[in-house]
Amino acid sequence: MASQVLVAANRGPLSYALAADGTLSARRGGGGLVSGLSAALAAQPEALWICAALSDADREAVRRGVSEPGVRILDIDPAVYDDAYNGIANSVLWFTHHHLYDVPREPVFDAAFRRRWESYAAYNQAFAEALAEEAAEGASVLVQDYHLALVPGALRELRPDLRIAHFTHTPWASREFLDMLPDDIRSRLVWGMLGADLVGFHTWAWAHTFMAGAHLDDERGIAEPKSPAGVDPAEARYVHKNPNSPVRHKRTNVGVFALGVDGDDLRALAHRPEVDDKLAALRAEVGDRKTIVRVDRTELSKNILRGLLAYRELLTAHPEWRGRVMHLASAYPSRQDLKVYRDYTASVRDLATEINAEFGTEDWQPVLLSVEDDFARSLAAYRMADVALINPVRDGMNLVAKEIPVVSEEGCALVLSTGAGAYEELRGDALTVNPYDVSATAAALHEALSMPPEERTARTKRLAAAATTLPPAAWFTAQLEALRG
Ligand code: G6P
Secondary structure (H helix, E strand, O other), rough: OOEEEEEEEOOOOEEHHHHHHHHOEEEEEOHHHHHHHHHHHHEEEEEEEEOOOOOHHHHHHHOOOOOOOOOOEOOOHHHHHHHHHHHHHHHHHHHHHOOOOOOOOOOOOOOOHHHHHHHHHHHHHHHHHHHHHHHEEEEEEEEEEEHHHHHHHHHHOOOOEEEEEEEEEOOOHHHHHOOOOOOOHHHHHHHHHHOEEEEEEEOOHHHHHHHHHOOOOOOOOOOOOOOHHHHHHHHOOOEOOOOOOOOOEEEEEEEEOOOOOHHHHHHHHHHHHHHHHHHHHHHHHHHHEEEEEEEEEHHHOOOOOHHHHHHHHHHOOOOOOOEEEEEEEEOOOOOOOHEEEEEHHHHHHHHHHHHHHOEEOOEEEEEEEOOOHHHHHHHHHHHHOEEEOOOOOOOOHHEEEEEHHHOOOOOOOOEEEEEEEOOOHHHOOOOOEEEOOOHHHHHHHHHHHHHHHHHHHHHHHHHHHOOOOOOHHHHHHHHHHHHHO
């Protein structure tokens, strides 16, 4: 049966693992996109989620017909997929949007890049064709993220009747970084995005960089959001006279939908017996010391190394904290097919080991680093957080910044980077830092650890309220309404 609501994302709700005896097991993928969309789609039982097979185990699941209801996994040729996902989406577009290039050496746009780009286009085309096949007349299609930037344009050509939205979970590159891309590639990206009726971002900052880079003509001047959550796409309507606009399509609305968390769901998850067990184990290690908690994928943009350097500087500048604080850092593996990510993960481990060797004593380990994907342990760490450290160099939203204040038992002080999308909503009650300034981050950690309990509680209450303004289900329906309205 054709679907009325469709979502397209590279990653599906579950990914599979194949054991030596041939059994398949499934687990939830990491990252904000999956947690937000999974929660949102729980309230949309009729919706269809189209995603890619990410591994041989996923491909095996497709072959055996094992998948969740409401999910269609596309079995794309592994070589094409590898070029599209690792070669372009994660090595070029992610780096461009997060400003991660080491400019004396990268990027290099050569013949090999062109071949990978063809794979990226083919992979986007496969999504567009699957969506065209599954969508009912006039259906709403919500395309997710930089992996699928060409899908709205391609789908518009196949099915002009559909309502198409694109949502970007990352930042959008500033003009200088976008302009590094070869001209024809940049135009193609903009062409893809402007195939959508609605283009959504987490913050006004990213929406504005998009509009500047896409050369959108604004008929009414830059519209500012009415509320900090800014869920009023009608406030920002952009008619584009851009020559890149796909034929037949004359208008794209740009909206801001700041994804938040569902407080009740999250607290329920954080109080499962499995999490209680992890909490008991962590408490036994931490004792009555204070905790600084961070939870990230081992992701270059998360700035884990400078976070550790700041912690080291805290222990040097404020020796009174030695033996009285522990840094619980969860940095679970991500994108390990890319050498730069493997190297980064190794550097994180090395630096944590160095800090432990420098300051550790027989009964005190300064950093407890976990490089496993252990969601229950992360939730346990959230519950016992005195300080949350969120210091990305650039981040679309960063849901962890919203989750920790909601779950922390004693209230936590939030040290928050100006580069996180969450900064737009949470800055009033966070201790905000320039992510490159290690000394300022160390000073903020000291201030956070020293914050009087009443102030900490009051700030945490307001942070939790801001964090839950637009929970996933409402975030999703706001986009559907904007698309249909
Ligand atoms: C970010 C991206 C998501 C992605 C997630 C995890 O949140 O915006 O699209 O799914 O990272 O990355 P991965 O490469 O493992 O899907």
